[in-house]
Amino acid sequence: MPATDLNGARIAIVMMSAIGDAVHTLPVVNSLRAHAPDARITWIIQPGPHALVANHPAVDEFVVFDRKKGWRAYADVRRAVRGRRFDLVIALQVYLKAGLVTALLDSPRKLGFDRARARDFNWLFTTERIPPRGQRHVQDQYFEFLEHLGVPPLLEWGLGPTAEESAKYRHLLPEDGRPTVALVVGTSKPGKEWPAERYARVADALAGDLGVQTMLVGGKSSRELEAAAAIKRLSGHAPLDLLEWDLRRLVYLIDRADVLVSPDTGPLHAGVALNTPTVALMGYTNPKRVGPYRRFHDLMIDAYGDPGEDYPVSAEYRPGRMERITPEQVVEKVELALKRYPRGR
Incomplete structure (x- = not known):
């Protein structure tokens, strides 16, 4: 698919849990950053995995969804994004809570999984879907979003400890x-x-x-x-x-x-x-x-x-x-x- 012009775009990534999924998301955000250095990337995430990636240089902003708060967690997300319009939402997670969060975001383009892989009716919360492909490794499935957008994938995580952490x-x-x-x-x-x-x-x-x-x-x-x-x-x-x-x-x-x-x-x-x-x-x-x-x-x-x-x-x-x-x-x-x-x- 032809490359999407994402320079200067406001991009939201919905991947809230768990730790392993957050690790698999890092090559996605690194690829987006390399492809569109001027994009503004917002990642909606739960407190646990947020502690792992909170200072990652490829992400401009984290919005924390604390599921322990129940319905107030959705209100917190809505408050954090109120009055903001994203050019692109990438919905990597396919359970109902993530779908509801996707629905809260104002964007003309919400990209998610195909119907067969978007369980919990998550396809209802997206406006555009990657092509059906069947089950693959989770990392490859995330890279399908980049392929759909014409973004070259980089297998880079940037997870290692900082000098301050090592000390x-x-x-x-x-x-x-x-x-x-x-x-x-x-x-x-x-x-x-x-x-x-x-x-x-x-x-x-x-x-x-x-x-x-x-x-x-x-x-x-x-x-x-x-x-x-x-x-x-x-x-x-x-x-x-x-x-x-x-x-x-x-x-x-x-x-x-x-x-x-x-x-x-x-x-x-x-x-x-x-x-x-x-x-x-x-x-x-x-x-x-x-x-x-x-x-x-x-x-x-x-x-x-x-x-x-x-x-x-x-x-x-x-x-x-x-x-x-x-x-x-x-x-x-x-x-x-x-x-x-x-x-x-």
Whole structure:
């Protein structure tokens, strides 16, 4: 499609959650900024992912939608954009709350997914839709919006820690000459998670056989805290517990790690964006749709499919398959990552 002239355009992006989706949105905003340096980009987002990207240089303004406020959250958005007209709205999210937010924005051009992929009747809130294409990796689906607009896609995230953040968090992980492996133990869905006792076995094997330091990274949800307690209790070489509700600190720790081990959750995609060698534990969700994007597929453990199965890209969950992943497989992939992707410091 011919390139759309977006120089000087006022662009609103509706992508409110979650952390992984926010990471996938960053190449979109970077591509728009490179294509139209004078555009004004507004991103409507929820507080959690906002903490991850709040100071991103490609975004001029964030409008925070705090869903905990209920209907008042919509009033806050309406107040923030009152009297403003956007030249283009890019509706990347396809659930009802995002559709209602899209409806609040004044714009002659609201670009969204085709009807088949715009669940919750989100196509009702848009005036223009990208062509139908079926399920693809989430990142590729977001790039379809750029293709429709004639904007060259750039696979650049700009997520890394700033110099100030590195100075602020450096004390958390003093250099001691050992490689460091970050372990992500919690996700938004229990079905995605890997058993705590297996993380404990991995931590012991990495420390004993490879001389590796391990650390637990992520948030402090009840399931994460419970898993961390079990891992420390069951490990002879307990990992450093660096769980905290601070996403920029998490970015720093993942960036510092020599290897990241993670199920399908936001930190996995942050690791890929930061080019940290990432061992992805995939079983509950389809790795062709939400696995590591274009990087570290040789490190991925795919328990989603059966041996030899050429499964299609889909949003289908497959419960009970995370348990197929063994500690030995994870240790083998970490060892491969350390050899194949050494990180010069």
